[in-house]
Amino acid sequence: MPENLAGPADSWWSNAVVYQIYPRSFADSNADGIGDLQGVIERLDYLAELGVDVLWLSPVYPSPHDDNGYDISDYQDIDPLFGTLADFDRLLHAVHERGMKLVMDLVVNHTSDEHAWFTASRDGGPGGDKRDWYVWRPPREGMEPGTPGAEPNNWGSFFSGPAWTYDEASGEYYLHLFSRKQPDLNWDNPEVRQTVHAMMRWWLERGVDGFRMDVINLISKAPGLPDGPVHEGSGYGDGSAHYICGPRIHEYLAEMHREVFDGHPRPLLTVGEMPGVTVEQARRFTDPARREVDMVFQFEHVGLDQGPGGKFDVRPLKLTDLKASLGRWQAGLGETGWNSLYFSNHDQPRVVSRFGDDSPAYRDRSAKLLATVLHLHRGTPYVYQGEELAMANAPFASIGDFRDIESLNHHRDQLALGTGEEQILDGLRHRGRDNARTPMQWDATEHAGFTAGTPWIAVNPDHRRVNAKAQLADPDSVFHHYRRLIELRHTEPALTHGDFHMLHPDHEQLYAFTRHDRERGVELLVLANFGGTDLTVDLPDGWEDSDTLIANLPATSPLTSRCTLRPWEARVHRRSRTAD
Ligand code: ISL
């Protein structure tokens, strides 16, 4: 990034829209039931028609797939399941030919336990060459190694159970914040950092346009790895204070920037996935002057409908909470930092089921409303595959329908604790990550045109009605609404440059805000009715008869100072406003 930038809003990605592909579930070209790179190549024209600027590819590297590729056993190759490096080069070329960019998933908080680095680290034993590349510790003193409570500290893993696994051969434990097949790398070791940097440069030289960095704010752990406060439900300690944005995180990201990105000739995009990051921290991470990352994924707004029992403890979202949270992030990152805007990804349930209304009457309309609200915020919008079709949560009948390690582990552990089957399934149906991972719905044929074989996870039966083919043909579809929103990002500078001002923050059904682009003298007004009943609102002065920029329903009359929004209606108005 050039030194003389006025701020993040002047960067190339400030008016870009990113589309996330989860390759396993996108398109299968060889009928083995698993999506692959050739499948992506065959669907690129669809993405070009949607108009997105950047594709983010979830991991396609060799992997035992304990966590669907987020457990990597070789960073510089392609898993045969997805194709070859030659297929990758063809994909990259085809993406660039269409004027889009390609961003890779960088998963370097941990590797697979089948990565050669880890097997060398484990089998070399204490004192071995690569021992220090991972986090090895002896058992807790006075405890019988390998028994519960003998772990070096009390941290629980994100995927249930302790964050440590015992290696009998060497008598030590290794740390894994995620599954036992995802050992954490030791970032305090300079060799580890240099090796990762070299690997990243290798991909940039191949032509990729940046990285989405998996849980990158977890790479610096507090010295001593202290115990965390014990969580009643699981009995494990919450170690997050000792690894979320740990003591050396800014140093490591600045160093990575220096070693990998500085002076690179092509425009790149970097986005750090950062569970638990605060607004203040995110402003530091994304301040262009600090040269760390371009933007971050934060998690506050996708935790608001969660009870004290954790992510599977479901409670209804309060709209006032969502507005307070997103509004605080808009204000908090201000002119200095930059937001990533997302409701959906491969870890989250489908947004139309979660924050909208996926019943036939309001499914399309509420999906368009959610998209409108999100895309009109300040930041870079992310679209997750199928979101642009209003794909909904899946009707999982029993535990046998789930594939995700997080869901399966949770089910196993809750059963052991005596929780009832139906209660567990209810949590999984609402929150399970497999909701986002059912195959992309291309058409109404068997398996939705995703595969000619048997899909690795069942296709949502609603694909007969909800699919890309039908929506491409219908100018009023959710797909075309997303296409228009993406086009607006490119043509209306107020979306990028306008400041953000929340209206009626205490209203429980209305999401309303303005975006004022002072430099160009343009102001936008966004009105969204988050509910299935009519809603009458009083507008601020001066919006009568203003132009409609985009809406999810045809207007019945010009805007008046008091107007009625129909169920799940969203509209965006535009006016000139020079003076203040
Ligand atoms: O979905 C979650 C578990 O409840 C999140 O906490 C998730 O694990 C977290 O957002 C980190 O996600 C990333 O790293 C994980 C991987 O499983 C996710 O798919 C990835 O997005 C470990 O690599």
Ligand code: CA
């Ligand atoms: Ca395949």
